């Protein structure tokens with residue numbers, strides 16, 4: 260890589276492109292932020308080409324340091340979150356990445372792909388490093404997923420369409436000790452005013468139904484793909500593998516293969532029996548599920564093929580304390596591997 264000015268850093272790798280200080284003097288965060296601001300167009304080009312950048316070895320110790328670096332790449336951070344993970348705010352714009360229990364695998368997804376305008380950038384920062392071989396934030400280039408899907412499967416997904424179902428409990432409902440509980444709808448929308456919720460739903464294209472027990476059902480649709488706004492490349496860009504009720508078992512099956520421990524074979528058995536039980540309930544009553552637009556189930560073989568293609572392109576790198584990863588959310592997805600023990604990863608987006 261060449262620039263008009265001396266490049267005080269080292270860069271290597273593909274997904275992500277890793278940027279490191281050349282020497283101890285170049286670890287300074289203020290200097291890095293200034294360099295990123297001065298070379299914003301070039302940095303944007305790297306981000307789009309590689310899909311993600313990782314900054315390693317810089318003096319990043321706090322959520323505030325992280326926010327500063329993220330703003331140097333994209334000054335327009337947002338703080339409205341319409342996802343499903345329980346997620347706590349740390350600064351005005353930095354959140355704990357997910358409060359979902361440590362054993363739960365978060366499958367690959369482009370952040371808020373089911374919203375009308377998903378974020379263009381997502382940033383993660385590791386403040387407490389998880390134990391080796393766990394707790395990574397894997398990345399996957401969804402341009403390659405679109406390209407490598409069997410054309411017949413792609414066509415069935417496009418013709419069938421996607422219908423996302425989410426059921427949120429109401430104020431005071433649901434058991435806080437239930438590790439897999441979704442947020443309650445007032446937490447999700449930041450208000451207890453049903454009219455405000457309905458306005459937000461209309462803005463995002465979610466169809467709300469108030470349930471007799473105080474809960475809220477959201478049904479929405481989304482396209483199977485989006486075209487990259489800068490390059491025009493077609494990208495697999497939807498939440499089917501995240502929201503589908505078969506997801507947990509499908510992920511554990513692959514994780515248990517990669518990391519054959521008793522923990523994961525046990526979790527796989529548990530997820531399979533839970534899924535069998537859940538399948539007795541109609542699709543509309545599942546806490547999260549995805550069907551075709553006509554309400555029919557998506558063929559299991561198609562989902563399995565899709566998951567195989569995603570896993571084939573997934574890159575799993577260990578976190579190091581102080582790492583920051585900047586992701587082009589238009590092209591690259593992220594997820595989370597299960598872990599045990601301490602881990603702290605924070606997130607912000609633009």
Ligand SMILES: [Fe+2]
Pocket residue numbers: 368369370593
């Ligand atoms: Fe996410």
